[in-house]
Amino acid sequence: MISSVDNRKMSFFDHLTELRQRILWSVAAVGLGFAATIAFTDRIIKFLARPLAAKLAFLTPTEAFWVNMKVAMIAGLFLALPVVLYQIWAFISPGLLPTERRYALPFVILGTVFFAIGVTFALWVVIPFAIQFLVGFGERQGLLPVISVGSYVDFVLKFTLAFGMVFELPLAITLAARMGIVTPQFLSRHRKYAILINFVLAAILTPTPDILNQFLMAGPLCLLYELGILSARFFGRASGTAAPTG
Numbered sequence: 001m002i003s004s005v006d007n008r009k010m011s012f013f014d015h016l017t018e019l020r021q022r023i024l025w026s027v028a029a030v031g032l033g034f035a036a037t038i039a040f041t042d043r044i045i046k047f048l049a050r051p052l053a054a055k056l057a058f059l060t061p062t063e064a065f066w067v068n069m070k071v072a073m074i075a076g077l078f079l080a081l082p083v084v085l086y087q088i089w090a091f092i093s094p095g096l097l098p099t100e101r102r103y104a105l106p107f108v109i110l111g112t113v114f115f116a117i118g119v120t121f122a123l124w125v126v127i128p129f130a131i132q133f134l135v136g137f138g139e140r141q142g143l144l145p146v147i148s149v150g151s152y153v154d155f156v157l158k159f160t161l162a163f164g165m166v167f168e169l170p171l172a173i174t175l176a177a178r179m180g181i182v183t184p185q186f187l188s189r190h191r192k193y194a195i196l197i198n199f200v201l202a203a204i205l206t207p208t209p210d211i212l213n214q215f216l217m218a219g220p221l222c223l224l225y226e227l228g229i230l231s232a233r234f235f236g237r238a239s240g241t242a243a244p245t246g
Helices: 012-048 063-095 098-140 147-166 167-180 183-190 192-206 211-235
Strands: none
Touching: 012 063, 012 147, 063 098, 063 147, 098 147, 098 167, 098 183, 098 211, 147 192, 147 211, 167 211, 183 211, 192 211
């Protein structure tokens, strides 16, 4: 618990014990989310497949089963996200000033909201565009789309998780500024390097090599970086305030 580590310096093994506890709570929350969504995986898969005109197929006897398990696990992670974010905050809170620990609730709420925005942007904007472009490209080559449910769901989930994570960038920057790790001036001064890194990340995170989908991720990343700078200016650590070392 947070109270167990307050007001005392933690050793390396204390940190490991605390990390193990936070991971166990997070895994338990995801497990409960998995149990709550397993009965709805068929509806979730139908929703994910809505941009695709072709009918999905399964190529091995076990493919459909494992796809349903994977969808339930990721959906469970989405449901458990507030708990996971709280466990992250609880782990890093001993390194913050007592006055900064009151940001726990905003961190959890904003982290969940930003992740949901990223997921929504992926599901309603990026993925339909990517599917139409990629499948249409194959059809213009005279090819018949026969897409397995496993490969399609993997494609969609990778996109969705990637956008959910990158939309946490403003929150991560603000948190780093509150902890005194970065400053708005440092972020502004190294903007050109951040843009380059954003495009590299977009190339790594997007599951397709085409440049259009990479731009669809790199563009929001650059905007989110700028939003993070603005947030760091308003909510970052006041200049001259040292980060706690306990």
